[in-house]
Amino acid sequence: MILNEDTIRLILGLKIRTLRSEKGISLTELALKTGVSVSYLNEIEKSKKHPKPSKIALIADALDVSYDQLVSLEMDKKQLTVARLLSSEFMKELPLEHFGLDNSTLIDAFTTAPARFGAFINTLIEIARSHDISVDQFYFDALRSFQEMHENYFGEIEASAQQLAELYSLEQNDVNLTPKLELILKEKFGITVSYQLQKQTGLAQLRSLYHSKKQQLLINGLLSTNQKAFILAKEIGFQFQELHDRPNTSAWAKSESFEAVLNNFKASYFAGALLISCDQLVEDMQQVFSSTTWDSEKLATIINSYPATSEVFMYRLTSILPKFFGLHQLFFLKFDHDIQSGETVLAKELHLAGLHNPHASFLNEHYCRRWISISLLENKMTKGSNEMKIGIQRSSYVNSSNEYLVISIARPEHPNKEKSNSLTIGLLINPVLAQKVQFLNDEKIISRLVNITCERCELTDCAERAAAPIKFIKKQAQERLINAIENFLNE
Structure with missing residues (x-):
């Protein structure tokens, strides 16, 4: 010591x-x-x-x-x-x-x-x-627990984003929003913006890089307008909230401290709140939920009305639904899919009011292909596609009473057309959800019996199975051994 x-x-x-x-x-x-x-x-x-x-x-x-x-x-x-x-x-x-x-x-x-x-x-x-x-993984796990503890709603950051929007008269439907965000960075914080990061040797895979000594924000020019808006809004979030301990890159090279991880989240949350107003999102989701039939086109129209990516939109729902709709038991999942190899991995997750399935503790296993999150990616996404796919499903678990209403969006990963990802919100079906979501019993919504991974699944008639149920077989063998021991001792 x-x-x-x-x-x-x-x-x-x-x-x-x-x-x-x-x-x-x-x-x-x-x-x-x-x-x-x-x-x-x-x-x-x-x-x-x-x-x-x-x-x-x-x-x-x-x-x-x-x-x-x-x-x-x-x-x-x-x-x-x-x-x-x-x-x-x-x-x-x-x-x-x-x-x-x-x-x-x-x-x-x-x-x-x-x-x-x-x-x-x-x-x-x-x-x-x-x-x-790793320390990085530990920090991110701790951050996720911190978010879950607060149901991923942070009123102070919401107020801070609203304050800046009012201060600079920012409107979400303003076609000049991105130039205005650039101007705020330059005039308020003395930060210049360049869109040439993709031309820097060894840095082309990054979306953004902040050079603190030069007070310059470099952005990959190949990104979409909404991706660029998020990066600009996030940098404003760092500066406006005076978050000094922070990463300088969009993708983590190394986590120096939990404070840096937390501040990165705060700046990202600020950006989401700035680009997608809390009040407007609540109003929009009330319209979606009040319909007696499921309408994917209505949801797509709402998503496209915001100057933000579909990932920001779906993640924003995890903050709004518990706070303003009383839907506390939900999960958010992001699956990344390599179109060439067919490999699908769980890249992000957030579970509110309990650990819902699926989750990332099952490394190197095949997630259930009956999940709408997976089927949209593997059956609907093709290389070079620019189309956003929206799917919905009622999912009930094998050997469980839990049933979820699952809404998922699959889309190409811009600018890398070799990959795609799905973004999913799962809502536990309970009396509160039945009261809030009028289209819950729409006959167009397919109900499916699902499991966690193929390796742990006991279903014998699954056409979507991608791997043998080795974990389930091992568990059965263990249970048989325990029963045999107990029977012998009780004779």
């Missing part, structure tokens, strides 16, 4: 917290005995402050221990275990403060059951190592 200033503060705070807990002294009682405020004592225990020697002496007297015992770096076995874990690189990577946790909370858990909690943390570390979970 490296003994730097942070570690020394941690050890002192841990010792005070442990002694106070053992002696049954509250923070208020300790404050009365020492004359040190409750807030300051709290900061000491959280290892945020290191008091002067005179205050340490007062605390030592109140806890009935010597000054030397309190300032010594020697700890008992229990405290040492806690200190090592809290000062470890793994714990430093955890963005605890964004989940309402701090060292004090962890110390409480450790001091209550140090062996069990320490074993739990060590287990997480070993799982991360054995599954080769």
Whole structure:
């Protein structure tokens, strides 16, 4: 354990917290005995402050221990275990403060059951190592959990985007929106925009690159107008919200910190809110849901009315539907499809109010081809196509009572025509959905029995199967063995 200033503060705070807990002294009682405020004592225990020697002496007297015992770096076995874990690189990577946790909370858990909690943390570390979970992946998983905790709605960012739109009189149907966004970057923030990134050696695969020293935003000129608008709006989001710890590229080369990952999300959320107004989207979706029949053309018209890509639109629904329609149990999926090889992978996911299927924990398995997300890609998308396909389906799971209304959009990945992707919103069918969505029982909507992956599926009559049910067979064998053992022992 490296003994730097942070570690020394941690050890002192841990010792005070442990002694106070053992002696049954509250923070208020300790404050009365020492004359040190409750807030300051709290900061000491959280290892945020290191008091002067005179205050340490007062605390030592109140806890009935010597000054030397309190300032010594020697700890008992229990405290040492806690200190090592809290000062470890793994714990430093955890963005605890964004989940309402701090060292004090962890110390409480450790001091209550140090062996069990320490074993739990060590287990997480070993799982991360054995599954080769990178720091980048960990940060993105933490961000997704943060979004899910807030149902992916952030009122402060919505208000910030609305404030800028009003300040510069930005209208979503303005054909000159992109030039106006460029002008805001130049006049308000001193950032110039170039559309020649695709000509830079080794950088052609990037969509954008921000050069902070030159205050220049380079954008790939091959992108669509809506893609360019999003990048411009996102850069405005960084600048307007004063988000300094950030990535400089559209695609992550390396995640320097969770703060950078979080700020990238905040800027992206800002861009979505700027390009797709919350109030307008609520009004549009009320029109869609109030119809007694499903109309894909109506939805397509609405999507095309915004200066944003269909991905931004679908992702924006994950913020609006829980907040304004009470549809809390939903998921968002983005599948990427290589038209040449036929390979399909789950690239993005978000699950609100529970982990819905499918999800990305099934690596190297074949996702169910009965899902509209997959069938649209594999059956409807052709190389060079510019057409956006919209599909809808009621999906019920094998061996589950859950049924979802699934709306999916498949489209070519511009400017790479070799690839396509699908964007999907799945809504759990329940009484709230039945009340809000009038077309739920439209006979044109196909109902299908689906599963998670082919490898885990027990269906024997599936024409869409892409792989043998090896995981299901292995599970059956395991269950037979367990039953045989139990039967033998019960004889």
